[in-house]
Amino acid sequence: MSSNALIKGSLQTIILKLLEENEKMYGYEITQKVKELTAGEIKITEGALYPALHKLEAEGLLTTEIQQVDNRVRKYYSLTKDGQKEVSSKLAELQSFVESMQRIINPGLKPEFSL
């Protein structure tokens, strides 16, 4: 379900950020939301997503809640308090990384035009 080799390491940040905005989401919903937000550019594979969700849960950043919808099971994930703290830190990290990349890739760029 993917095509971008650059996602490495940022999947966790994506998940945490989406859950900060949406309170409660299930796996499939996350893949669709990312596809929608990026106009199909980034496609989260299930093989990457589910292990990532399980890991975040094991680390205590997410909690789960099973719901039955039309005979189908949905596993909703939401942020714990630790998860809420982690979002800001992960976002700051990503922000800083993107700024650094801009300085490498766009070395002539003036500071006031950077991210």
Add this chain to the structure above:
Amino acid sequence: MSSNALIKGSLQTIILKLLEENEKMYGYEITQKVKELTAGEIKITEGALYPALHKLEAEGLLTTEIQQVDNRVRKYYSLTKDGQKEVSSKLAELQSFVESMQRIINPGLKPEFSL
């Protein structure tokens, strides 16, 4: 020599971009240049850099040239023609990825303010 988990996958792009601008660089020089450009934010480890350089060379994107400087050996890398083509494509990919990440992380952002 590092701290950022997000570099995964973008190291090749960094190397290619630096060589597009500098004609000819050696490994150690690349680590220092990245450190300098990013104010120490991104530190390329040697364990990541040298295998990456060897791989790019094996793929025909880089060529090497040994030079002796003060009894010390330097291995200079420069872009081949294939390498020059690859830079643009890799940069476009990164650009697109960063834009996608912005749409996820900063969903309220107006298009005219995006990268």
Add this chain to the structure above:
DNA sequence: TTATATACATAAGAAACTGAGGTATATTTT
């Protein structure tokens, strides 16, 4: 009825790192 969409999951293998270790010379600090 067959394919696609929804919804979860695991597992083998690949790729890209980290961190530690190794070799060697030059310079700076104590």
Add this chain to the structure above:
DNA sequence: AAAATATACCTCAGTTTCTTATGTATATAA
């Protein structure tokens, strides 16, 4: 003079994170 740091290359075991394939199951669209 000795020790530490800087310069300069390299490899390799182990870890993390992905891809791709596979499996299960229900609902809907072709």
